[in-house]
Amino acid sequence: MPTRSSRESLSASRQPETIGLPSRLRRELRTIEAMIHIYCRKKHPYQGKVCPDCQELLHYAACRLEHCPFGSNKPTCARCPIHCYRPAMREKIRQVMRLAGPWMLLYHPYLCMRHYLDEWLIAPPERPRREA
Ligand code: SF4
Numbered sequence: 001m002p003t004r005s006s007r008e009s010l011s012a013s014r015q016p017e018t019i020g021l022p023s024r025l026r027r028e029l030r031t032i033e034a035m036i037h038i039y040c041r042k043k044h045p046y047q048g049k050v051c052p053d054c055q056e057l058l059h060y061a062a063c064r065l066e067h068c069p070f071g072s073n074k075p076t077c078a079r080c081p082i083h084c085y086r087p088a089m090r091e092k093i094r095q096v097m098r099l100a101g102p103w104m105l106l107y108h109p110y111l112c113m114r115h116y117l118d119e120w121l122i123a124p125p126e127r128p129r130r131e132a
Pocket residue numbers: 064065068069070074075076077080081082083084085
């Protein structure tokens with residue numbers, strides 16, 4: 001069964017800088033945040049909040065999301081033609097997805113289902129063209 005701490009408040013999605021994000025992107029941020037919490041709880045010394053490394057990853061992911069060139073037409077990052085993450089961060093988020101992905105269905109079934117729907121329904125866009 002999901003524990004109380006697995007459902008603890010998801011804070012990055014409530015930071016002032018994310019308030020202007022479209023609701024779908026805020027949900028995506030809640031999903032990333034939930035996955036990082038699960039990952040940190042299983043891999044790192046977790047004491048009620050994520051460790052500094054995972055906090056840095058969460059902050060980085062929130063910044064990428066906020067500056068995503070596709071805006072509200074953003075595909076899931078897995079289907080993105082750009083992949084804007086720095087290689088080291090991309091590897092970290094991959095590890096998070098691999099470990100936390102299967103737990104999401106148990107701990108956060110709504111976020112999980114919505115993520116799969118996005119992956120299925122939102123076609124990967126072409127790269128945004130540069131102005132001439
Ligand atoms: S990886 Fe692609 S979809 Fe994800 S934030 Fe970066 S540009 Fe946007």
